[in-house]
Amino acid sequence: MAKDNPFNNYLFDNKPGRDPYAGNGTALPSAPPQGAASAWVNSGAPPPASIPLAGAPAGAWGASSSRVYEEPAPSFTSDDQDYTKRAAALDRREAELRGKEAEIKKVEDELRRTGALRPEKNWPPCYPILHHDIAGEIPADQQGMVRSAYWAFLGFVIAITFNLIGSLVALCAMNGNDGRLTGFFLSAVYWFAGVPGAWILWYARLYNAAIKDRAFTYAWFFLMFAAHIIFCIWSAASPPLPLGNSWSHTGFILGVQTIGSNALTGIFYLVGGAVWTLESLWSFWTLKAVYGAFRGGGGDRRLKQEVASAVAGHAAAGAASRV
Numbered sequence: 001m002a003k004d005n006p007f008n009n010y011l012f013d014n015k016p017g018r019d020p021y022a023g024n025g026t027a028l029p030s031a032p033p034q035g036a037a038s039a040w041v042n043s044g045a046p047p048p049a050s051i052p053l054a055g056a057p058a059g060a061w062g063a064s065s066s067r068v069y070e071e072p073a074p075s076f077t078s079d080d081q082d083y084t085k086r087a088a089a090l091d092r093r094e095a096e097l098r099g100k101e102a103e104i105k106k107v108e109d110e111l112r113r114t115g116a117l118r119p120e121k122n123w124p125p126c127y128p129i130l131h132h133d134i135a136g137e138i139p140a141d142q143q144g145m146v147r148s149a150y151w152a153f154l155g156f157v158i159a160i161t162f163n164l165i166g167s168l169v170a171l172c173a174m175n176g177n178d179g180r181l182t183g184f185f186l187s188a189v190y191w192f193a194g195v196p197g198a199w200i201l202w203y204a205r206l207y208n209a210a211i212k213d214r215a216f217t218y219a220w221f222f223l224m225f226a227a228h229i230i231f232c233i234w235s236a237a238s239p240p241l242p243l244g245n246s247w248s249h250t251g252f253i254l255g256v257q258t259i260g261s262n263a264l265t266g267i268f269y270l271v272g273g274a275v276w277t278l279e280s281l282w283s284f285w286t287l288k289a290v291y292g293a294f295r296g297g298g299g300d301r302r303l304k305q306e307v308a309s310a311v312a313g314h315a316a317a318g319a320a321s322r323v
Contacts, residue, residue: 109211130199132207142210145293148286149225153203155279156228157195162275163235164191166250166268170258173265183247190248202228206290215303216310218294222287229283236276238269251276 123132138146167187171180202224209217238251246254250272259266294300 134207138207138210142293145286145290146207146210148282148289149203149206152279152283152286153198155282156198156232159232159235159272159275159279160191160194162272163187163248163250166265166272167248169268170247170262170265174258174262178247180247186248198228213297214306215294215299216306218290218299219303222291225283225287225290229280229287232276232280232283236273236280238273249276 119131121128123130134146164187167184171184202221205221235249236251238246238249238254240246250269252273255266255269
């Protein structure tokens, strides 16, 4: 009966100090004995799966070194492939559109610089006489400072309009003596000269400097905007001066001096001083923001280069004219 045993004892001999794979000097068979296979078939049970045995020699039965489980590679369906193709096509289309948009903007800027393209007038909205488009013409990284200057311009329009109204109230409520008539006419001159002057002298300068990135235009803006801030501070204080100039500025000093004798005029001048103060503070913050962006972009270095180039050009032209 020992011969019919489908398993050899040397496979399951667990005696201490004995190698179960060594046997009695007999090599491990490469396949199960015939009796083992028939025993599994006759019993109706499935044969055992081939499980790698630790330490078993290569090629031995049960080692099954060639039967290693491999994870199947991921398969892509036709829908996934179509989605990838569509995404790649959309990316290419987007890149092409961006390139065409950059080319069109470059052509428009060149035509606008040469004067061949006249922009549409859209400002002020009530009666358009100028073109103004911060979002469409100003680079994205400079739109913030230009909008800040635009709000400073609008604040100046409000302050100088209130200044004209306050001077008119002083003229009507306190007669035209003591220079109040002269003050009203001066405040009217400030309005008619100040509103277009502020647009041309400093706001339009900054607007064009942001578009063309010219350092010399920035320098002109700094000069004119500093004068604007000085005027606003002076108007907020309204110091007493001869020729009625003090009444042409609705400020704190005249408001305090007048509120006892004429409350309405005093209130108008105190409110006017507050408006001029707010405009001064906002303008100072705008100047700081623009100067920070100007220096951050290397504007001071470019300004020196442009000034040196202009001086050299004028010197060369003068030398050529003397020849």
